[in-house]
Amino acid sequence: MIEELKTFIAVVDKKSFTKAANFINISQPSVSSHISILERYFNTRLIERSNKQKNILITQTGKILYKRAKQMIGFLEETKEELNNYHNSISGTLKIGASMTIGEFLLPSILGDFIKEFPEVKLDVTIENTKHIYDKFKNYDIDIALVEGTVPVENYVYKNFYKDTMVIVVPYLSSQNLNSNLKDYLSKQTWIHREEGSGTGENLNIFLNDEDIHPKNFIVLGSNYAIKEAVKNNLGISFISSLVINEAVKNNEVEVISIKDNYNRYFSYLVHENNISRLASVFLEKLKLYSNIDN
Incomplete structure (x- = not known):
């Protein structure tokens, strides 16, 4: 089921069976087979296809599964990293998103010091405006969001770390x-x-x-x-x-x-509630060293 979910995520992201097949390096018939397996398993239509299958439309149940699939795959990857790190070796990939001011003027020094201490960690960093970073965070494309603007209150951990x-x-x-x-x-x-x-x-x-x-x-x-x-x-x-x-x-x-x-305004971090990896927790501990407010 894991490979089928990864295939489904690729189809939604690429908006095409052909592009998804090329992206995950499997045949297009295999992509169709994976989607069919998921539709039978969940007993629902996930994708509406045109006759020529050039255009696809994600159904409402497909959108629900997409979000859950991203969470499940992310949780599996974090579990794998946690098991790999069992003997206190901090490694893996940390996906961080930062809004522009934070990304340009605070994050470089924070990441520089972090990598010096944990050289085995790979960083995947996105710097965009607050709205785009929040959208990526909500979609589980990043593990930690560092934002400077107002975001909707939802099911995540939200905490100020810097007064600007x-x-x-x-x-x-x-x-x-x-x-x-x-x-x-x-x-x-x-x-x-x-x-x-x-x-x-x-x-x-x-x-x-x-x-x-x-x-x-x-x-x-x-x-x-x-x-x-x-x-x-x-x-x-x-x-x-x-x-x-x-x-x-x-x-x-x-x-x-x-x-x-x-x-004054506050810079804040967001992490997904009940889904914080050990690597993310270590980064947040280091982030406290750069805080200029009382937590």
């Missing part, structure tokens, strides 16, 4: 043009921000709403580096993590405008 400070960043020496009305000045600026689904973009929207600021224009960019460079080159201003612009401030490339209130 958000700041208003402007081109260098722009503060000389500030008048006494900061709100009026900020409303007249072009604001540069991240795409929808980004934790940084979410926090910009919260800040603008809280301060009742209505910018004249927005520019959307897909990375923190691009935003920093855009501000540096006088394309506008932004509300962004201090982690992103600390070096640029030291180098007099941009500057931070002081505001009355501090705006």
Whole structure:
């Protein structure tokens, strides 16, 4: 049944019997046979096929089985790793997903120290915006999600591990043009921000709403580096993590405008409840060393 489930996962992921067969290196008739075995076993239609089998549609019961199959295969792989690690040798593959700010400015040093201590561990790292990382986590494509934005409350372990400070960043020496009305000045600026689904973009929207600021224009960019460079080159201003612009401030490339209130947010980790591998547990213990909040 394990091979049949792996085949089914491949068909859903590749959306094609032919592509799935090539991906898992079996014949297309074998793929069809595996799907038929599952449909008979679960007494339900999992995939609707067109006459020519060029297009497939996953049924609602197929979607349920897909999620459970990912969990079952993941659990078997973790069990295998746990048995391999019985004699205290930490090895295996750890799949980590991180949203952009964490992935670019915190994760490299964390992983560098982790690999020094556990050189036998293989890392599979995905860095995307918070929404994409959460979707992959929910689909059991990653073991640990490190996110900076709001995610739905579901059946998983969710815990803050780092407090980040958000700041208003402007081109260098722009503060000389500030008048006494900061709100009026900020409303007249072009604001540069991240795409929808980004934790940084979410926090910009919260800040603008809280301060009742209505910018004249927005520019959307897909990375923190691009935003920093855009501000540096006088394309506008932004509300962004201090982690992103600390070096640029030291180098007099941009500057931070002081505001009355501090705006903080929390970076958090997500792990699947009751499905935490020993390897993931070891990583989370090491992650505590980088926390700047009391847990």
